[in-house]
Amino acid sequence: MAQQERGVRTRRAVLEAAAVVFAENGYSAATVSEILQIAGVTKGALYFHFDSKEALARGVLQAQVAYVAPPHELKLQEWVDGGLLLAHVLPRDPVVRAGAVLSSDPQGREHYGSAWPAWVDVSAQTLTEAKERGEILAHVVPRQTAELIVGAFHGVQLYSQLECGLADVERRIAVLYEHLIPAITVPAVLVRLDLAPDRGARLYSQAVSIPSALVDSAR
Amino acid sequence: MAQQERGVRTRRAVLEAAAVVFAENGYSAATVSEILQIAGVTKGALYFHFDSKEALARGVLQAQVAYVAPPHELKLQEWVDGGLLLAHVLPRDPVVRAGAVLSSDPQGREHYGSAWPAWVDVSAQTLTEAKERGEILAHVVPRQTAELIVGAFHGVQLYSQLECGLADVERRIAVLYEHLIPAITVPAVLVRLDLAPDRGARLYSQAVSIPSALVDSAR
Numbered sequence A, B: 001m002a003q004q005e006r007g008v009r010t011r012r013a014v015l016e017a018a019a020v021v022f023a024e025n026g027y028s029a030a031t032v033s034e035i036l037q038i039a040g041v042t043k044g045a046l047y048f049h050f051d052s053k054e055a056l057a058r059g060v061l062q063a064q065v066a067y068v069a070p071p072h073e074l075k076l077q078e079w080v081d082g083g084l085l086l087a088h089v090l091p092r093d094p095v096v097r098a099g100a101v102l103s104s105d106p107q108g109r110e111h112y113g114s115a116w117p118a119w120v121d122v123s124a125q126t127l128t129e130a131k132e133r134g135e136i137l138a139h140v141v142p143r144q145t146a147e148l149i150v151g152a153f154h155g156v157q158l159y160s161q162l163e164c165g166l167a168d169v170e171r172r173i174a175v176l177y178e179h180l181i182p183a184i185t186v187p188a189v190l191v192r193l194d195l196a197p198d199r200g201a202r203l204y205s206q207a208v209s210i211p212s213a214l215v216d217s218a219r
Helices: A003-029 A032-039 A043-049 A053-064 A075-089 A094-103 A116-132 A142-164 A169-184 A199-206 A212-216 B003-029 B032-039 B043-049 B053-064 B075-089 B094-103 B116-132 B142-164 B169-184 B199-206 B212-216
Strands: none
Touching: A003 A032, A003 A043, A003 A053, A003 A094, A032 A043, A032 A053, A053 A094, A075 A116, A075 A142, A075 A169, A075 A199, A094 A142, A116 A142, A142 A169, A142 B142, A142 B169, A169 A199, A169 B142, A169 B169, B003 B032, B003 B043, B003 B053, B003 B094, B032 B043, B032 B053, B053 B094, B075 B116, B075 B142, B075 B169, B075 B199, B094 B142, B116 B142, B142 B169, B169 B199
């Protein structure tokens, strides 16, 4: 195995171990020694890739943003797909789950940032394009709706987490979109949108290249 | 001052001090000694009313549910009013703010419960009555929408908390309702609803008796 490939694998193992610990305990209670134990790497190997707990949190957050829905002829469908795909991945990928925990931590935010501003930017950009194409109603303010979806999505996934450990998160996120979409969408587009709870799973099975984004961002 | 009145005041002081500490630090990091210091009461007085940190958290959660919107001829307006009133009170009342922090704490929930199930019940009841009166559309499932609003409300208020310490929470919660209401409401009712961000403040100034519910629940 080439040295570069080994480095990528080690970085990935550390990132996933950190994600498991952050997702379960939150940032403050997480310790580097617990992360080391789960990753099964040496302290030197960990610190070669991430020089602090803060750097680990930043790495997890960067990895989370790598999930992107595939292009679609309707920009609004792309917007919904981003959320449904994230809902599908959330119970399956500790990196994504840790990203949600870290991003919503009031104490943690000043140490390592949050994925929410990046999510709002991506979401507002897609909604702006949807508006330019006449898919959404004239009164909609893309950034306002983008900030709303990031906040509401967080609350709904947390509700599912506390109720049943995310077992029904895809259904709950689909319900969220069912309730939001009629307020922003022109009728001709509304009838063409797919908001089904299993859409995230279908997108995920198509988008085989998505997880490799984690590896691509490795140094 | 009669002994009973002194007891009510002490209980209230302890509850408010506990709320300040829970709202700022969360349940796990909060200590009884910090609560004692802020309340300015003796340890004996505190433990007479609340025999543990758990009991304090339960007391704060019970006090939070006491804010109720006044009756309205449209049940759906009552439903919205509950949320707009809560959004107005949130930055002003540490008991309510602590209730939000405690209710969404994954570790804390097993110790003292959560206000969310009670909110869902109240919300589902109001929506069921709105449906019986023909105010909301036939496909709406009241409990599903009630669970959605409790989750989404939490996420939106947390977004406001992290962005600006709740300074814009009333506007953000109004935006949430603007996005949800068109999907569930019959047209003739839709045009009669008031979703303005300042409605919570107007309701609060009318409902002078509401804060006394906190005192009424004292033992």
